[in-house]
Amino acid sequence: MERLDLINIFGEAVLEGNAALFVGAGLSLDAGVPTWSDLLAELRGDCEVPEELTDLPLVAEYIDADVRHGGRDRLEHHILDLIVAANPTPTESHLLIPKLRVKEIWTTNYDELIEQAVPAAAVAIEEPDIQSIGSAKATIIKMHGSVVTAERRWAKQPVITRSDYESYEVDRPRTWSLLRAAYLSRTFLFLGFSFTDPNIEILLRLARTLGTHVHDRHMTVLRRPAEQTTQRRLHDLRVNDLESSGVRVLQIDDFDEIVPLLNDLVRRTRPPRIFISGSQNPGADGGEPNRDVIVPWCQAVANVLIGETGWELTSLGGPAGWDVTSSVALARRAEATYDPNALTFHFRAKEDAPPPMEMRVGTAVYTDLAREQLVGSLLDECRAMLVIRGGQRTAEEIAWAQDRGVGIIPIAASGGAARDYWLAHAGAPPMLGGQPVQATTWANLDSDQHAVAARAAYELLKQAMYRY
Structure with a gap:
């Protein structure tokens, strides 16, 4: 076999x-x-x-x-x-x-x-x-x-x-x-x-x-x-x-x-779950934080995930996690496929209050765990990690995901930590789902067309989910 x-x-x-x-x-x-x-x-x-x-x-x-x-x-x-x-x-x-x-x-x-x-x-x-x-x-x-x-x-x-x-x-x-x-x-x-x-x-x-x-x-x-x-x-x-x-x-x-x-x-035996990481914060490219930078990428990614109702999305409720998950939630509500248990946001109760949410979607979970412990426990239950832009904290989460063998899919064109990870593997894309990644698909993650990068991310997410 x-x-x-x-x-x-x-x-x-x-x-x-x-x-x-x-x-x-x-x-x-x-x-x-x-x-x-x-x-x-x-x-x-x-x-x-x-x-x-x-x-x-x-x-x-x-x-x-x-x-x-x-x-x-x-x-x-x-x-x-x-x-x-x-x-x-x-x-x-x-x-x-x-x-x-x-x-x-x-x-x-x-x-x-x-x-x-x-x-x-x-x-x-x-x-x-x-x-x-x-x-x-x-x-x-x-x-x-x-x-x-x-x-x-x-x-x-x-x-x-x-x-x-x-x-x-x-x-x-x-x-x-x-x-x-x-x-x-x-x-x-x-x-x-x-x-x-x-x-x-x-x-x-x-x-x-x-x-x-x-x-x-x-x-x-x-x-x-x-x-x-x-x-x-x-x-x-x-x-x-x-x-x-x-x-x-x-x-x-x-x-x-x-x-x-x-x-x-x-x-393969982890739940079919994706950890979403990233923010508007700049990476090595510098510049002022601007949430508008990541919104188009988040929306494009959400569009390809709407129909994947068997996949779960989880995050710390940061800008990328919130924008992608809330967009998916609104569309699924309209299509009568919405399940709040499949869309989770995790907050540390001892920190400041979580960022204000424009609407109530998904499931909020509060914990006393330190950030590294919390992220580690979430990644232990994920097959894939989707990264949109992000700064130092996102880079840390990428490293924690690598340690746990989680498949990492970066929207390179969004910049920041996502692009840094993509560049580090441009010559030899990492294995996903036990199979090599096609060089053309990896390259398309850096497309300046939002839909093209999102479609490439979707293909790699399917691979990381062991769905062929």
């Missing part, structure tokens, strides 16, 4: 409250957690299990059976010691997980990285925990056991041997039944798996036994082998196997692509 297809399908499932994430060992490797092979290597040598055996759960089975070298007890202690010694901390991939707003996070990992990244989530480890899963907050379901690093112990013994896998349905019927039910009713994204990971068996088993009922619903991201070898051919066969069973596969060339993908998913 294509990258953008995955972003849109899973993103829409998240917004509908019908998405689940299944995290495999791949996300923990960058944090320093040992691989399956590393976990078993020393004991494998002691127990003289041949290297030719590539079935790692079966390797663990033979280590478990070798009581001369400690058997199961040594196996569990050895794995625990290696994970604790690694002292892993959450990576950027882990820290992006809570921003995806997914309510169910499944994992076969033993480490506590997901719990550390999503501290507000409930954690289900034991079978009775399954009964307490609700929809009020996110839940991490740890299928294969979990370590308690600080106490150097297992919260639940690991699923590691071939026998553990084969008896899973009997030993943990509630967990397996819930996974089957979720697979049939939700849209899953399997992340951090590879065909060398023994836990890929879970995905393959679900796909083969339940795939005919959920065709094309679920997705996974897999790294393809670099060269055309026997392994590449085997990889292609396995991919075809998954896709024929209803799991679409996004193939990547390097694991470095995971973080940008997650960042795009975070943006």
Whole structure:
């Protein structure tokens, strides 16, 4: 499947409250957690299990059976010691997980990285925990056991041997039944798996036994082998196997692509909301403030936004935010499409009174947050930022938006901070909505014709909204 297809399908499932994430060992490797092979290597040598055996759960089975070298007890202690010694901390991939707003996070990992990244989530480890899963907050379901690093112990013994896998349905019927039910009713994204990971068996088993009922619903991201070898051919066969069973596969060339993908998913799963920034204040070009400078640009932008009733507009109620939003509101009132909840103005209650409004439109929200906190909290819930002129404060808001990966669309011809940002990216326009920006569209943002610049901004807003 294509990258953008995955972003849109899973993103829409998240917004509908019908998405689940299944995290495999791949996300923990960058944090320093040992691989399956590393976990078993020393004991494998002691127990003289041949290297030719590539079935790692079966390797663990033979280590478990070798009581001369400690058997199961040594196996569990050895794995625990290696994970604790690694002292892993959450990576950027882990820290992006809570921003995806997914309510169910499944994992076969033993480490506590997901719990550390999503501290507000409930954690289900034991079978009775399954009964307490609700929809009020996110839940991490740890299928294969979990370590308690600080106490150097297992919260639940690991699923590691071939026998553990084969008896899973009997030993943990509630967990397996819930996974089957979720697979049939939700849209899953399997992340951090590879065909060398023994836990890929879970995905393959679900796909083969339940795939005919959920065709094309679920997705996974897999790294393809670099060269055309026997392994590449085997990889292609396995991919075809998954896709024929209803799991679409996004193939990547390097694991470095995971973080940008997650960042795009975070943006896609935000509300379809635009933060409007800007004012009549001059930027580096100097001059006296004159509100008339921005009014034509605001009106042109409002004209292209009137029909987008599914998009929300938010601002601090400054000149650009007020002029655009109020114009949209008046037109929607006339067309009977007006919704005040979709047009919001945010004011800090401890400041001076907000600027006088010529009419009552939209929804006013008052807060005690400092400006940077307020703007940051708003941008965290926006996919795009529209900038019209503006000065130093607008430039600060642009920087805060960049830090949060918000797509920025500047009306360059309006001058000020908007033009400064546009000029800084004139040679290489930034990506929007996970896709490159056409140079001609970016250039038209600097058109002296208001309608042309507004139409260019509209095209880029659609891209930032992931609407193609």
